[in-house]
Amino acid sequence: MNxxxxxxxxxxxxxxxxSVLVACGSKDASSNGxxxxxxxxxDTKSLDxxxxxxxxxxxxxxxxxxxxxxxxxxxxxxxxxxxxxxETSKDQKTWTFxxxxxxxxxxxxxxxxxxxxxxxxRWMDKKNPYHKGGEFPYYGYMFGGYKGDKGHVINEVKAVxxxxxxxxxxxxxxxxxxxxxxxxxxxxxxxxxxxxPEGLGKHPVGTGPFTFEKWKKNxxxxxxxxxxxxxxxxxxxxxxxxxSMPDNSARFTALQSGExxxxxxLNPDDAKTVKQNSKLKLSEQQGMNVAYLAxxxxxxxxxxxxxxxxxxxxxxDKQSIIKSVYAGLATPAINPMPDSIWxxxxxxxxxxxxxxxxxxxxxxxxxxxxxxxxLYAPSDPRPYMPxxxxxxxxxxxxxKKIGVDVKxxxxxxxxxxxxxxxxxxxxxxxGWSGDxxxxxxxxxxxxxxxxxxxxDAGNISFYKSDSLHKDLIKAQRSTDKNERTKLYEDAQExxxxxxxxxxxxxxxxxxxxxxxxxxGNFTHPLNNDKLVKMDIQK
Amino acid sequence: MLIPVLIGxxxxxxxxxxxxxxxPAKAILGEKATPEAVAQLKESMGLGKPLFIQYVDYVKGxxxxxxxTSFITKTSVAEEIGPYLAATMELSFAAMVIAVFxxxxxxxxxxxxxxxxxxxxxxxIAIIGVSVPVFWLGLMEQxxxxxxxxxxxxxxRIDARMGFEPITNFYFIDALIQGDFVAFGDAFRHIILxxxxxxxxxxxYIARMTRSSMLExxxxxxxxxxxxxxxxxxxxxxxxxxxxxxxxxLTVFGxxxxxxxxxxxxxxxxxxxxxxxxxxxxxINNRDYPVIQSGILIIAFIFVMINLIVDLLxxxxxxxxxxxxx
Numbered sequence: 001m002n003x004x005x006x007x008x009x010x011x012x013x014x015x016x017x018x019s020v021l022v023a024c025g026s027k028d029a030s031s032n033g034x035x036x037x038x039x040x041x042x043d044t045k046s047l048d049x050x051x052x053x054x055x056x057x058x059x060x061x062x063x064x065x066x067x068x069x070x071x072x073x074x075x076x077x078x079x080x081x082x083x084x085x086x087e088t089s090k091d092q093k094t095w096t097f098x099x100x101x102x103x104x105x106x107x108x109x110x111x112x113x114x115x116x117x118x119x120x121x122r123w124m125d126k127k128n129p130y131h132k133g134g135e136f137p138y139y140g141y142m143f144g145g146y147k148g149d150k151g152h153v154i155n156e157v158k159a160v161x162x163x164x165x166x167x168x169x170x171x172x173x174x175x176x177x178x179x180x181x182x183x184x185x186x187x188x189x190x191x192x193x194x195x196x197p198e199g200l201g202k203h204p205v206g207t208g209p210f211t212f213e214k215w216k217k218n219x220x221x222x223x224x225x226x227x228x229x230x231x232x233x234x235x236x237x238x239x240x241x242x243x244s245m246p247d248n249s250a251r252f253t254a255l256q257s258g259e260x261x262x263x264x265x266l267n268p269d270d271a272k273t274v275k276q277n278s279k280l281k282l283s284e285q286q287g288m289n290v291a292y293l294a295x296x297x298x299x300x301x302x303x304x305x306x307x308x309x310x311x312x313x314x315x316x317d318k319q320s321i322i323k324s325v326y327a328g329l330a331t332p333a334i335n336p337m338p339d340s341i342w343x344x345x346x347x348x349x350x351x352x353x354x355x356x357x358x359x360x361x362x363x364x365x366x367x368x369x370x371x372x373x374x375l376y377a378p379s380d381p382r383p384y385m386p387x388x389x390x391x392x393x394x395x396x397x398x399x400k401k402i403g404v405d406v407k408x409x410x411x412x413x414x415x416x417x418x419x420x421x422x423x424x425x426x427x428x429x430x431g432w433s434g435d436x437x438x439x440x441x442x443x444x445x446x447x448x449x450x451x452x453x454x455x456d457a458g459n460i461s462f463y464k465s466d467s468l469h470k471d472l473i474k475a476q477r478s479t480d481k482n483e484r485t486k487l488y489e490d491a492q493e494x495x496x497x498x499x500x501x502x503x504x505x506x507x508x509x510x511x512x513x514x515x516x517x518x519x520g521n522f523t524h525p526l527n528n529d530k531l532v533k534m535d536i537q538k
Numbered sequence: 539m540l541i542p543v544l545i546g547x548x549x550x551x552x553x554x555x556x557x558x559x560x561x562p563a564k565a566i567l568g569e570k571a572t573p574e575a576v577a578q579l580k581e582s583m584g585l586g587k588p589l590f591i592q593y594v595d596y597v598k599g600x601x602x603x604x605x606x607t608s609f610i611t612k613t614s615v616a617e618e619i620g621p622y623l624a625a626t627m628e629l630s631f632a633a634m635v636i637a638v639f640x641x642x643x644x645x646x647x648x649x650x651x652x653x654x655x656x657x658x659x660x661x662x663i664a665i666i667g668v669s670v671p672v673f674w675l676g677l678m679e680q681x682x683x684x685x686x687x688x689x690x691x692x693x694x695r696i697d698a699r700m701g702f703e704p705i706t707n708f709y710f711i712d713a714l715i716q717g718d719f720v721a722f723g724d725a726f727r728h729i730i731l732x733x734x735x736x737x738x739x740x741x742x743y744i745a746r747m748t749r750s751s752m753l754e755x756x757x758x759x760x761x762x763x764x765x766x767x768x769x770x771x772x773x774x775x776x777x778x779x780x781x782x783x784x785x786x787x788l789t790v791f792g793x794x795x796x797x798x799x800x801x802x803x804x805x806x807x808x809x810x811x812x813x814x815x816x817x818x819x820x821x822i823n824n825r826d827y828p829v830i831q832s833g834i835l836i837i838a839f840i841f842v843m844i845n846l847i848v849d850l851l852x853x854x855x856x857x858x859x860x861x862x863x864x
Contacts, residue, residue, distance in 0.1 A: 140575055243698055246816065259684075458569075
């Protein structure tokens with residue numbers, strides 16, 4: 001009987017109460033120093049960098065941990081990190097690193113040669129008691145497997161003295177330095193690992209500029225300034241909050257309304273708005289990635305024929321893709337890797353957009369009347385391709401003009417990987433984000449015949465060229481940069497001629513930020529999310 | 539009812555999860571993994587075993603209270619799911635308060651002023667409410683109220699700069715426990731936009747159901763009698779009619795509440811709300827079998843529980859309904 005009255009009164013009370021609260025809702029929170037909020041698309045998976053492969057996880061760990069060597073601020077060449085200097089033996093199999101003295105982990109324990117050895121042993125040895133918490137995927141991937149595996153490159157890591165570490169390799173590895181500069185190979189505190197090897201992913205302890213404070217899953221990760229950071233005077237920020245905000249448009253709204261300070265994953269269409277807004281800035285830097293169309297050369301279709309592949313290369317208007325899908329935030333791809341990587345061959349000429357030449361080549365190959373082709377396009381946005389279906393539609397309309405009838409097929413990302421890895425496609429759109437700024441990381445991984453093994457092929461063109469293989473393996477074994485450069489330049493010419501791909505574009509990572517954010521490293525191809533020097537100056 | 543529904547759900551989700559292509563081992567190791575590493579990991583995760591055995595293992599785990607461990611985060615689902623569930627429940631509850639308050643009153647208004655401009659306006663609002671896409675409404679809300687007018691925050695549960703430390707993960711309760719009224723106010727400001735976006739569809743359903751149910755009761759003899767007795771119009775509507783019209787409204791309420799708890803993915807995505815919808819959705823993208831299976835099982839469980847509560851409420855609202863005394 002009293003239900004009605006109490007309900008009505010209750011609801012009225014809630015209503016009044018809420019109006020009051022809205023009215024007096026406070027916004028004071030700026031009291032705790034310089035806090036920067038970085039809005040991004042997804043949450044971190046683990047804060048143990050050795051366990052992850054995704055950018056969203058490494059984005060955070062990069063700011064908690066340091067690596068032995070680091071990338072330079074201007075490019076992807078290597079400079080000292082936790083190691084002050086290093087030298088290599090004549091046979092290029094022994095690397096000796098001299099470590100910085102007096103560096104401490106965030107838990108107060110000492111960083112020294114023992115700590116480096118401890119981390120490497122944990123990663124490489126499956127029998128190590130601390131080889132726990134995950135699969136250490138990047139280690140196996142960059143160093144050819146784990147202890148005992150045939151392809152494992154590192155023979156031994158030993159501490160010569162307190163501040164000297166020596167690596168002995170089974171054979172020279174060209175990209176070795178570039179590899180150990182990668183964020184997954186950051187040095188964590190042995191004390192913390194010994195306490196709980198699986199817990200490192202939740203309670204990270206490194207030597208980096210920021211220490212871990214808390215993690216609200218799928219929401220925020222908060223880091224605070226490491227007051228004892230070894231680079232004196234840094235970091236400038238007191239607190240950094242990484243906030244997961246899955247919707248790109250909503251994230252941009254939050255940036256415009258001032259709720260966040262930096263965002264990545266900007267929709268290309270929003271770039272114009274950023275440029276018009278004097279309070280915001282846009283980072284424009286060619287990314288370390290490539291988006292491409294791979295022809296499956298293993299399948300019995302006309303694209304088995306080199307002339308057909310070249311013809312199709314002539315018939316893709318890259319500028320139109322950049323304009324309509326990337327809103328200008330991309331550069332046309334000529335080679336399989338961007339020119340920010342050393343070894344890029346500037347002399348290689350791209351197949352220009354020329355339908356007449358394309359038709360002529362098709363005629364020579366005996367396909368004057370055209371043919372049908374199935375093209376895979378991912379349904380999920382990828383960092384190098386915001387909208388795969390749209391890209392496919394542009395190509396579809398281009399190729400129609402030379403009589404090639406494209407059927408577009410889409411799958412969700414995991415299914416897509418599964419099917420392309422098994423070679424079920426005739427042609428597929430794909431892409432790659434580089435790991436270490438080394439040409440090997442693009443050319444060998446994506447186009448060498450070693451990587452055509454199903455069901456997880458990395459070379460989804462199933463392109464098997466022996467002359468290319470010879471170049472790439474030789475370059476892999478050498479640490480002489482001049483020699484390697486020559487080999488990679490040659491490799492790019494071979495690839496251009498054989499045309500296993502249509503290299504499409506290098507996408508610009510869309511980072512937008514408030515103009516009061518200073519000294520960000522936003523234009524770096526690999527470390528644009530490193531916040532050591534970043535500052536807020538309002 | 540509960541047990542067969544849950545068994546059915548577990549079989550269905552288990553089969554679908556294992557039938558979709560894609561490989562959890564590959565999702566863990568990333569695109570760069572070698573075929574050997576993927577095969578090895580699959581073996582060690584027990585994914586090479588026959589499906590039936592895997593299902594039996596899974597059910598054994600559930601029966602002993604083990605919901606499994608996420609492949610990706612290596613954390614047990616039981617431990618992980620709490621905050622997500624709390625976030626979703628808080629949002630669904632707020633959305634439902636809005637939906638019930640506005641929906642019922644809109645419906646009552648329409649029924650009371652049947653076949654007038656008021657009625658038509660109310661029903662047009664209801665039709666728009668049912669048909670407007672949630673993501674569009676959400677983005678528009680953000681655009682107008684956060685970006686243009688700067689009245690309300692556009693996303694999240696609370697200002698991240700505040701450093702609020704949750705206890706139960708129900709932010710309103712936590713803020714009250716800690717006596718932190720600034721946090722309470724801030725959490726309140728944060729929930730308004732998503733709750734309105736999420737509450738629009740149930741509001742429209744409730745409005746329509748209230749109207750038709752009220753109209754039916756208003757035509758009955760005893761309302762005429764009450765009116766003849768000279769009872770005020772307010773009491774006729776809110777006391778005599780509404781109570782008798784309440785059962786169908788409650789049914790809609792129960793179904794909608796269940797839908798909100800499981801199906802708020804779009805709202806959660808647009809408003810960066812760390813709820814269970816996104817948790818399960820991301821697990822599907824990563825082929826994180828234990829999270830998908832247990833997540834859906836828990837959502838199903840809550841759905842069934844809400845409907846059970848609604849059934850019990852019937853008897854409370856209408857004493858003529860009695861269970862087990864037929």
